[in-house]
Amino acid sequence: xxxxxxSRNCDRDMKKQLPKYxxxxxxxxxxxKRKGSKIVWRPLGAxxxxxxxxxxxxxxxxxxxxxKLIDRVMEHIRPRLKPSTIQQYESVIRVLxxxxxxxxxxxxxxxxxxxxxxxxxxxxxFCNRALSVLRVVFNHxxxxxxxxxxxxxxxxxxxxxxxxxxxxxAERAAIRAAAGPRLKVIIDLLYLTxxxxxxxxxxxxxxxxxxxxxxxxxxTGTKLTVAWTPELKAAVEAxxxxxxxxxxxxxxxxxxxxxxxxxxxxxxxxxxxEAAGVADSHLHDLRAASITDVTRMGFDAQALAxxxxxxxxxxxxxxxxxxxxxxxxx
Numbered sequence: 001x002x003x004x005x006x007s008r009n010c011d012r013d014m015k016k017q018l019p020k021y022x023x024x025x026x027x028x029x030x031x032x033k034r035k036g037s038k039i040v041w042r043p044l045g046a047x048x049x050x051x052x053x054x055x056x057x058x059x060x061x062x063x064x065x066x067x068k069l070i071d072r073v074m075e076h077i078r079p080r081l082k083p084s085t086i087q088q089y090e091s092v093i094r095v096l097x098x099x100x101x102x103x104x105x106x107x108x109x110x111x112x113x114x115x116x117x118x119x120x121x122x123x124x125x126f127c128n129r130a131l132s133v134l135r136v137v138f139n140h141x142x143x144x145x146x147x148x149x150x151x152x153x154x155x156x157x158x159x160x161x162x163x164x165x166x167x168x169x170a171e172r173a174a175i176r177a178a179a180g181p182r183l184k185v186i187i188d189l190l191y192l193t194x195x196x197x198x199x200x201x202x203x204x205x206x207x208x209x210x211x212x213x214x215x216x217x218x219x220t221g222t223k224l225t226v227a228w229t230p231e232l233k234a235a236v237e238a239x240x241x242x243x244x245x246x247x248x249x250x251x252x253x254x255x256x257x258x259x260x261x262x263x264x265x266x267x268x269x270x271x272x273x274e275a276a277g278v279a280d281s282h283l284h285d286l287r288a289a290s291i292t293d294v295t296r297m298g299f300d301a302q303a304l305a306x307x308x309x310x311x312x313x314x315x316x317x318x319x320x321x322x323x324x325x326x327x328x329x330x
Contacts, residue, residue, distance in 0.1 A: 076140065082218055083198070100116075114155060162315060165280055190287060195226070197287075211227060213232070226304070
């Protein structure tokens with residue numbers, strides 16, 4: 001078994017998906033290649049991963065493995081990616097490098113990807129992102145002549161359930177009470193603007209206009225202005241007063257004087273949730289709560305979200321009220 005929790009395929013399927021010159025016979029892997037008029041069988045062992053390493057050496061030694069290929073592809077496509085996409089890729093790449101550390105690119109077969117998928121069944125959304133990254137990686141490897149096919153093609157994605165968690169005002173207040181000064185401000189700005197975390201963390205002083213806060217969403221490129229309310233003005237003033245009211249390029253700053261990074265904010269949020277006793281709460285739930293409450297108030301939630309379609313906005317709306325219906329009377 002390649003990954004914890006993955007199931008074994010039948011021997012016939014395994015034989016079809018083995019690397020070139022590798023054969024499985026009676027529970028043992030062999031390197032089989034014609035030498036002159038003879039066919040030479042060299043035993044590689046009964047363990048698949050051990051056999052892969054021995055197979056790689058017989059082919060001329062390792063070429064840097066999957067980690068090197070992933071880094072090469074990322075370096076090639078990075079200039080074309082948005083910062084938010086790069087951030088998502090990096091978390092996935094760390095996991096893929098660890099799980100595929102023993103593989104050369106040509107040793108990764110559909111069976112390998114299928115078992116990787118099964119091993120990540122508890123995190124279907126993350127697994128689907130990993131499959132997307134691997135599909136891109138192997139598309140480039142195929143174009144560069146490093147592999148003969150893309151092993152991710154034909155592997156179905158996990159079904160992703162729509163998240164229905166609604167973060168109530170009481171829960172948000174409890175988390176906020178357990179948060180530090182900077183996180184308190186970030187929580188307020190995320191809820192009051194309804195924007196994505198990455199966009200809020202990078203609000204510039206120049207984005208603060210007479211009308212409101214201007215945003216150009218990193219993910220979609222959509223431009224919008226969230227109008228001032230007394231609460232939003234108070235949140236911005238609280239942000240300005242952090243670190244002794246030092247004027248900076250961005251509204252929010254870390255100790256190095258730059259915009260806070262998502263990972264550190266996420267860690268602070270997790271600790272605050274634990275301290276407040278609020279379970280199953282994501283930092284992104286603040287945006288969903290904002291869009292849901294705007295919908296309930298009768299305002300334009302789609303405009304606030306910056307979505308191109310109402311269907312996209314509906315994925316964020318988590319109204320708790322069930323419809324009031326009436327049954328028959330006698």
